[in-house]
Amino acid sequence: MTDSPAGSQTEILDADECWRYLRSSYIGRLAVINGDVPEIFPVNFSVAGETLVFRTAPGTKLRALLQGTVAALEVDGLNPYATEVWSVVAKGWAQPFEETTMRLPDDADREPWEPGIKDHLVVLTPTDITGRRFAIRSRTRWWPPLDFSADWL
Structure with missing residues (x-):
């Protein structure tokens, strides 16, 4: 883990920490390219070794994945006290699961x-x-104002 540039309090996570966070979660957002348009879908996923596994039905998501374009899965979370948040993005290539060469994770269903x-x-x-990963500021700093006046727009 290292600090990000310009004095920010954001910590950059190393790969081991990223995998630890991915293993602690099961809900993410899958980003795919559908033609020239990005699409984002919520998915339930499992971690198998250093791969991410999820189920899907036929449709836009599956077609885009099987076209061979790069995809990304973003997963976010926070600590039990809601004082620190984290975000992990895994980018790579998707393929159909092959029973002969891959082990199915226990929670794939x-x-x-x-x-x-x-x-x-x-x-x-x-x-x-x-x-x-970074500490959350006081909630009064990120909730919108109650009055949606011209200052807010």
Whole structure:
């Protein structure tokens, strides 16, 4: 872990810390490129070694992933006292899960948020993983004002 430039209190996480945070979570946002348009989807995921595994149904997300473009999964969290937050982004390539060459994580059948059959198991293998952690300022500094006057716009 190192401090970010310009005196910021943001800590840059090393790869081991990023994986530790990913293993502690199971909900993230998957970013894919659909043609020339970025799309973002919430996903429930599992960690298997140094890969990320999730289920999906046929549709935009699966089509974009199978086109061979890079994808990213972002996962955020906070400590139990809500005094510190973290964010990890894993970028890499997705492929269908191959039973003959990969071990299925124990929790790969996690219940999805959205109803329906999610019968495609996808593996995202990160080629780049980055993370940040920082202390939360007083809540009065980041809640919007109660009066949405011209000063707010």
